[in-house]
Each structure stands twice: as C-alpha cells, then as structure tokens.
Amino acid sequence: MIDLLNISHDNSDQLEKIMNWKSNEILCDNIMAEPVSLTFQETKDWVQKNSTDKNQELKGIFYREKANDPVIFLGVIRLMFIDDNANTAEVGLYIGDSSLRGKKIGKNALKQLIEVYAKERNINKLHARIRVSNNVSLKLFRSLNFTQEGFLKNHYYSKLDKTFDDVILMARFMS
Amino acid sequence: MSFYKVLNKQVFSSGEYSIVPVRMADRYVIMQWRNEQIDILRQKEHLTKEKQDLYFKTVITKLFVKKNPEQLIFSFLHKGKLVGYGGLVHIDWNSKHAEISFLLSSNLNYKEYYLNSFKEFLKMIVNVAENASLFKVYTFGYDIMDYRFRPLYSNGFHLEAYLHEHVLLNSEKKAVRIYSKLLNND
Numbered sequence: 001m002i003d004l005l006n007i008s009h010d011n012s013d014q015l016e017k018i019m020n021w022k023s024n025e026i027l028c029d030n031i032m033a034e035p036v037s038l039t040f041q042e043t044k045d046w047v048q049k050n051s052t053d054k055n056q057e058l059k060g061i062f063y064r065e066k067a068n069d070p071v072i073f074l075g076v077i078r079l080m081f082i083d084d085n086a087n088t089a090e091v092g093l094y095i096g097d098s099s100l101r102g103k104k105i106g107k108n109a110l111k112q113l114i115e116v117y118a119k120e121r122n123i124n125k126l127h128a129r130i131r132v133s134n135n136v137s138l139k140l141f142r143s144l145n146f147t148q149e150g151f152l153k154n155h156y157y158s159k160l161d162k163t164f165d166d167v168i169l170m171a172r173f174m175s
Numbered sequence: 176m177s178f179y180k181v182l183n184k185q186v187f188s189s190g191e192y193s194i195v196p197v198r199m200a201d202r203y204v205i206m207q208w209r210n211e212q213i214d215i216l217r218q219k220e221h222l223t224k225e226k227q228d229l230y231f232k233t234v235i236t237k238l239f240v241k242k243n244p245e246q247l248i249f250s251f252l253h254k255g256k257l258v259g260y261g262g263l264v265h266i267d268w269n270s271k272h273a274e275i276s277f278l279l280s281s282n283l284n285y286k287e288y289y290l291n292s293f294k295e296f297l298k299m300i301v302n303v304a305e306n307a308s309l310f311k312v313y314t315f316g317y318d319i320m321d322y323r324f325r326p327l328y329s330n331g332f333h334l335e336a337y338l339h340e341h342v343l344l345n346s347e348k349k350a351v352r353i354y355s356k357l358l359n360n361d
C-alpha cells in the first residue's frame with residue numbers, strides 16, 4: 001500500500017533519509033539534480049520551506065506491505081512550479097530506497113499525485129523532464145499517459161557518466 | 176564600462192548593432208520596457224525604480240566578477256543608441272547551456288525592426304556563448320506570431336519542443352516553443 005503524506009520536519013528518521021538521498025550521487029544524477037551535503041538543520045529548513053511553498057505540493061511516499069505493517073518512508077514526490085493561471089505543474093519524483101523495486105511504487109505514487117493533488121490544485125497539464133537514459137522513469141510516465149512534447153539534445157551533462165545526455169519533455173492533460 | 180570577468184571580450188558587433196555589458200545608466204529605460212511589455216514576459220508585477228535599483232545593486236553588479244555567473248546581460252545598441260537589452264540567463268555551467276533572453280524598446284517592437292534586430296542580436300549572443308565556452312543555447316517563445324521565430328531559423332536554431340497550452344496570455348492558453356542551437360565549442 002502506498003500513501004502520500006506530508007513529510008514531518010520533526011521526524012529525525014525522515015530527515016536523515018532525505019539528507020542521504022540529497023547527497024546520493026547516483027540518485028541525483030538520475031533526476032538531474034546537483035548532489036548536496038546538507039546538515040540536519042538545513043534539511044529540516046528545506047522540508048519546512050518546500051512544504052509551505054504555495055507553488056508546490058511536496059509529499060513523502062510511504063509504503064507498507066499490509067495494513068498493520070510498519071510504514072516505510074521511501075521517496076519524495078511533488079508538484080512544482082504550479083502555475084495557477086495556466087493550470088500547469090511540473091512533476092518531480094524519486095524513490096530513494098531501491099530495496100522495494102518491482103512493487104509498482106512509483107506508478108502508484110504518481111497515480112495518487114495525479115488523482116488527488118493535481119485535481120485538488122485544479123491542474124490541467126502536468127509535465128516532467130526526464131533523461132533519455134532513464135528508462136525506468138520514461139516507462140513509468142508513459143504508462144500513465146504522458147506523451148513526449150520535446151527532445152532536448154545534449155541538455156544534461158552527467159558527471160558520473162562523463163557524457164552529455166538528451167532530455168525528454170513529457171506531458172499529459174487531465175481532461 | 177563594466178566587464179564580465181568570465182568573458183575575454185566585452186563588446187560584440189554585427190553590422191550597425193552591438194552589445195555591451197548592461198549599463199547601470201540603462202536600468203530605468205529597461206524597467207519601463209519591461210513594465211510596458213509585462214504581458215509577454217515571465218514577470219508577475221510591475222517594477223519600480225526602487226526595485227530596479229536593488230536588483231542592479233544586489234544581482235547585476237555581482238555578475239561581472241563571478242567565475243560562473245548565472246546570467247550575462249547586455250545593453251543592445253543600434254548605431255550606438257540603446258534599442259533593447261538581453262543576454263544569456265539560467266546559465267547551467269555543468270551542462271554548459273543557457274537560455275537567450277531578448278527585449279526590444281517598446282516603440283521599436285514592430286515586425287520589420289524586430290526581424291532585423293533580433294537576427295543580428297542572435298549572431299552576437301551566440302558569439303558570447305561561444306566565448307563563455309558554452310555548448311548550447313536555447314530560447315523560449317510564446318506561439319503567438321509566427322514571424323517572430325524566423326530569425327531563429329536563419330541563425331541555425333531548430334525547434335526542440337512544442338509545449339501545448341503551456342501559458343495563459345490575455346485569458347487564452349497558448350503553446351510555448353523551445354528553439355535551440357548546439358555550438359562548436361570543444
């Protein structure tokens with residue numbers, strides 16, 4: 001079972017996980033983010049700031065096998081750059097804990113984000129930027145009816161791969 | 176004249192046009208153009224002289240001395256007279272690309288003048304990007320007047336993305352086009 005819940009800026013386990021994910025080079029490279037080493041306090045501030053930003057919806061991805069099982073915090077999903085005029089938003093998503101791969105966690109999380117939070121915010125168009133080499137993400141977004149709107153040649157330099165990668169712009173309309 | 180530490184050349188010319196690192200003295204005229212053309216800019220509120228002073232003091236002046244500035248902004252001159260401004264913004268020094276921004280004086284922003292001046296501006300700003308060792312430049316344009324994209328094609332840009340219903344302009348949803356050009360820096 002997947003729940004999208006607010007990330008608590010008072011929960012040290014959650015903050016520590018975010019701290020680790022934000023400095024994880026492989027994870028960051030996948031989502032085209034610069035890895036950063038944050039202190040505990042800086043991570044807390046980051047969560048607080050982004051949770052209260054009216055231009056985004058930041059949620060933690062929580063998983064449990066069965067109803068009474070302990071809940072595991074394993075990723076972050078959000079609507080970013082919400083444009084209330086054009087009713088558009090960018091989707092950001094990562095699963096930091098890869099031990100539960102294959103359970104369609106990303107797909108269920110994205111589905112909930114669309115059905116609950118995008119609807120609640122009256123979003124009509126969702127869009128995302130994905131590295132062309134990130135097959136898992138591309139497959140995930142395509143499975144939820146995102147289609148390609150753009151192909152940005154050599155748009156991301158991977159320090160890990162030491163090469164330029166193309167970036168695909170995906171989008172889907174709600175209605 | 177101010178100069179950008181990151182560039183080894185400061186003034187770029189093409190025919191009767193030139194660009195120079197943005198001049199402090201031009202800040203209020205730029206503010207006026209931005210306010211007059213707010214509909215087509217990603218600017219939410221009108222600028223005031225105080226805000227513009229603060230922006231130049233806290234953001235622009237610092238760009239000149241940075242090793243990796245986030246923007247390289249220029250005053251755009253025709254026969255030595257200020258007719259617009261623009262530059263490279265959102266510079267990504269890791270991926271070595273930047274977005275081109277361009278704004279003409281409100282009273283010169285008509286078709287014939289736009290076509291010629293933007294064409295020349297693009298030549299110069301591509302030279303700036305090459306001077307800064309960038310690999311790619313791109314620009315966003317609202318899909319409103321087809322002729323506005325012509326100078327991009329004639330300067331070797333091509334369409335990379337067409338974002339449907341992406342912005343709201345005058346109560347109508349419009350598409351956004353992204354054009355880009357890969358540069359020859361190695």
